[in-house]
Amino acid sequence: MxxxxxxxxxxxxxxxxxxxxVPQYGRGSLADLLPTLAAGQGVTGMTAAIAELTPADRNCVFLIDGLGWEQLAAHPDEAPFLTSLMGSSRGGTGLPITAGFPATTATSLASVGTGLPPAKHGLPGYTARNPETGELMNQLRWKPWTSPRVWQPYPTVFQLADEAGVHTAQVSSPAFEETPLTKIALSGGTFHGRLSAEDRMDLAAEQLAAGDRSLVYTYYSELDGKGHRFGVDSDAWRGQLMYVDRLVQRLVEQLPPRTALYVTADHGMIDxxxxxxxxxxxxxxxxxxxxxxxxxxxxxxxxxxxxxxxxxxxxxxxxxxxxxxxxxxxxxxxxxxxxxxxxxxxxxxxxxxxxxxxxxxxxxxxxxxxxxxxxxxxxxxxxxxxxxxxxxxxxxxxxx
CATH class of the missing domain: 3.30.1360.180 (Gyrase A; domain 2)
Structure with missing residues (x-):
């Protein structure tokens, strides 16, 4: 050819x-989000790197797998509520930040949870060579097996916040509770597994209200799956975006007082x-x-x-x-x-x-x-x- x-x-x-x-590490990347929120809650050692964010007693991060800024901006009819937040019409902040390199789920989730860039947390891609064995390791599926704590030894922001007395929780699919990626990136406090995305929204709101200071993380994966299979301008992807828009609105309507909700993603996507x-x-x-x-x-x-x-x-x-x-x-x-x-x-x-x-x-x-x-x-x-x-x-x- x-x-x-x-x-x-x-x-x-x-x-x-x-x-x-190059991603905006240290001032506007996914790795800077949780440290900024935790710093505002008084967690020692955290740095408020994203200057646009102001502290809140209760913080919730809702990560929607595969929802890039450009894809969201291109589909206002399917996501009217999310689109309104891009313009900060509800008194909050709507801005794009950078995922980090590579812009892929395993790397980004590790950056979110540890508050560290890939150079430090050590998940530099979908698959990467293990220098100890010479094998390619799939860092999303964790195959072949290697010790999670050897591969990524740093504590998560959730663990540090929990130790500092912040009520800390993750609300996600039960399938993710025991995965190595969850253990090394998204653990700390308590994990709550729910199959229904609506139940996750309801439970996330309950967990936020459970502490005077709270840090809650919740996650939705299906938008990314439709994008990979059918493309980001397909009917299947658009249908998922409409559903995600309703999920965010459902969560917003239940937020307890003194809460800041942050809707973000791990990467965008192109066809x-x-x-x-x-x-x-x-x-x-x-x-x-x-x-x-x-x-x-x-x-x-x-x-x-x-x-x-x-x-x-x-x-x-x-x-x-x-x-x-x-x-x-x-x-x-x-x-x-x-x-x-x-x-x-x-x-x-x-x-x-x-x-x-x-x-x-x-x-x-x-x-x-x-x-x-x-x-x-x-x-x-x-x-x-x-x-x-x-x-x-x-x-x-x-x-x-």
């Missing part, structure tokens, strides 16, 4: 790494056409495979682990082949550019989990792996990179 990265010119111009819109120009199949591309031992990450945010000694050659080839459509960086370049957090925040244990080469999509294109990742390769909607459609998530505030 002819590679879509090669236009009709002699020398393709690769994207400059300094053109990548990728099903054609060879938009979907580059790593498993069928000899150039991209040359010198590669493992392919990690996901279609729009790839960690590439080279055969020892081939790191420089792999970087050169990936830049030559993909450099007009992807930001392609070496591990050290990505770290120094702040893709995963401030360079001085990088934990030593995290360094080898990051690819020798890191490729983040700029255009509407993905690197699939049809043989090794058949399910992921078949998705209509995808995410992971630093484009606004993936990176910007809402931070919508309602106060009672």
């Amino acid at each position: 002819i590679h879509p990265a090669w236009p009709d010119q002699e020398e393709p111009a690769p994207l400059a790494l300094d053109s990548a819109p 990728i056409p099903f054609d060879e120009q938009s979907r580059i199949d790593f498993d069928e591309d000899w150039e991209l495979r040359a010198g590669v031992a493992l392919l990690g990450g996901e279609g729009r945010a790839r960690h590439v682990y080279a055969v020892p000694g081939a790191e420089s050659d792999v970087l050169t080839v990936w830049r030559e082949v993909l450099g007009e459509q992807f930001w392609v960086a070496s591990r050290d370049e990505a770290i120094e550019a702040g893709w995963f957090g401030r360079p001085d925040e990088l934990d030593e244990r995290v360094y080898g989990r990051i690819g020798d080469v890191v490729a983040a999509a700029h255009d509407d294109v993905v690197i699939t792996a049809s043989v090794n990742e058949p399910n992921e390769s078949a998705m209509a909607g995808m995410h992971g990179s630093m484009t606004p459609a993936e990176q910007l998530v809402p931070l919508l505030e309602v106060r009672s």
Whole structure:
């Protein structure tokens, strides 16, 4: 096949790494949300990094998986209540913040719960190499098994708030209660499992009222699933957005006094056409495979682990082949550019989990792996990179 990265010119111009819109760690990212709220509740060691937020005695974070700022803004008819919050018409704050890199669920939920960037919490993608074993680890499904507390040793903001006397709770699906990701990112206080999303809204309101100072987290996943399967402009996705809009309104109507509710998300999403120009199949591309031992990450945010000694050659080839459509960086370049957090925040244990080469999509294109990742390769909607459609998530505030 002819590679879509090669236009009709002699020398393709690769994207400059300094053109990548790096997440706003330390002032406007998901990792800054809970520390800002907990600081306002008097939890020691927390920093109020998001200047637009003012303290509240009771705080609730409702995270809607896959609800990007741009997707919400494009669908006002399906989400009139949420759209009204974007304009701060209810006296709160409506602004976009950045998810973090990569913009994917495991990384983002770890950033939310720990209040740390990926460089420190150490979940740098959908899949990442375990330097101790040399295997790819799926950090969402936690396969193959590794000790959760070894993989992510830092306490969560929920744990620190609970120790400080804040009534702390998570309200989510019962299926998530015992998962390793919940244990290392979203634990602290009490977990309350409810199958019905309406029941979760009701119980979240009850948990908020249970303390003079409360920190409550609740979560909804189905919007993301519809986006992956059918795309973010499909009837199925729009129907889910309408439902989510009603859920938020249901929760708002039950907020106890002195509460701030924050509606946010873990990432946005874009639809990728099903054609060879938009979907580059790593498993069928000899150039991209040359010198590669493992392919990690996901279609729009790839960690590439080279055969020892081939790191420089792999970087050169990936830049030559993909450099007009992807930001392609070496591990050290990505770290120094702040893709995963401030360079001085990088934990030593995290360094080898990051690819020798890191490729983040700029255009509407993905690197699939049809043989090794058949399910992921078949998705209509995808995410992971630093484009606004993936990176910007809402931070919508309602106060009672």
